[in-house]
Amino acid sequence: MTLKAFELLEKKGFEKADGSWYELTSSIDKEEGLFLNKLISENKPNRSLEIGCAEGISSMVICESIGPDGDHTILDPFQSTEWQNHGVNNLKKAGFNNFTIFEERSEFALPRLASEGNKYDFVFVDGWHTFDHVLVEFFYINKMLNVGGVVAFDDAALTGLNRLMRFISNYPNYEIIGSVSDKYVSGQRKMLNVMKRTVNALFSPLGTRLKQELLNDTVVRSDSALKIDGNVTAFKKTAEDDRGWAWYKPF
Numbered sequence: 328m329t330l331k332a333f334e335l336l337e338k339k340g341f342e343k344a345d346g347s348w349y350e351l352t353s354s355i356d357k358e359e360g361l362f363l364n365k366l367i368s369e370n371k372p373n374r375s376l377e378i379g380c381a382e383g384i385s386s387m388v389i390c391e392s393i394g395p396d397g398d399h400t401i402l403d404p405f406q407s408t409e410w411q412n413h414g415v416n417n418l419k420k421a422g423f424n425n426f427t428i429f430e431e432r433s434e435f436a437l438p439r440l441a442s443e444g445n446k447y448d449f450v451f452v453d454g455w456h457t458f459d460h461v462l463v464e465f466f467y468i469n470k471m472l473n474v475g476g477v478v479a480f481d482d483a484a485l486t487g488l489n490r491l492m493r494f495i496s497n498y499p500n501y502e503i504i505g506s507v508s509d510k511y512v513s514g515q516r517k518m519l520n521v522m523k524r525t526v527n528a529l530f531s532p533l534g535t536r537l538k539q540e541l542l543n544d545t546v547v548r549s550d551s552a553l554k555i556d557g558n559v560t561a562f563k564k565t566a567e568d569d570r571g572w573a574w575y576k577p578f
């Protein structure tokens with residue numbers, strides 16, 4: 328499978344409008360692009376949403392994968408400033424016109440899109456990566472994602488994102504559908520997972536509920552047990568969110 332974005336990834340950059348060379352600094356890689364393409368081919372979204380465009384590599388993958396009849400919305404507050412419109416120019420150069428970009432911060436644009444009644448079938452999150460930020464993003468994404476829709480997170484192995492992956496794993500209306508690319512998962516995180524599995528095995532006679540009371544949940548259910556141990560992690564929304572007002576599960 329070859330996608331137009333892969334030409335830029337193979338050359339590790341692109342020619343700018345003034346003819347000078349620009350080297351990619353901040354994009355998904357080919358394996359992650361193929362994963363997004365697979366998620367889209369399998370789930371056939373009509374409307375997609377993306378947080379974080381930068382040089383436009385993931386946006387190109389999504390625009391090509393959803394096809395010319397798809398409708399892709401991108402949020403990036405720094406596209407024309409920090410990124411000098413590289414993402415938008417790359418999308419246009421590749422012939423995509425199935426996208427709209429809003430130069431707004433996701434934390435303000437998402438509640439606006441939600442209150443306008445927008446719904447999406449596929450969302451890719453790759454913006455600001457603190458825990459509180461991605462939690463706020465997911466709060467609104469959950470409101471806008473259609474049942475059957477998919478949300479995927481880049482850099483899911485970062486500590487802040489990892490906490491959110493664990494939190495979403497508990498939702499009764501989401502199921503993990505894949506987590507790829509362990510080359511960005513730090514040695515420390517891999518080692519932690521091995522240690523957790525060992526401690527978990529030692530305490531196995533207690534059973535899950537007692538173990539959860541005695542040990543931290545991150546030990547009882549390792550990332551590998553939850554299948555969230557890759558760098559891009561995707562969940563499918565399986566039902567409407569009917570959690571009660573005081574719902575909480577340890578994560």
Ligand SMILES: C[S@@+](CC[C@H](N)C(=O)[O-])C[C@H]1O[C@@H](n2cnc3c(N)ncnc32)[C@H](O)[C@@H]1O
Pocket residue numbers: 353354355378379380381382383384385386402403404405406409410431432433434453454455
């Ligand atoms: C890692 S880059 C995105 C790379 C891109 N997804 C790709 O793979 O080609 C992160 C992007 O998030 C954007 N960003 C930072 N803060 C943001 C915010 N509050 N809302 C939306 N996007 C934000 C940055 O401008 C940057 O373009």
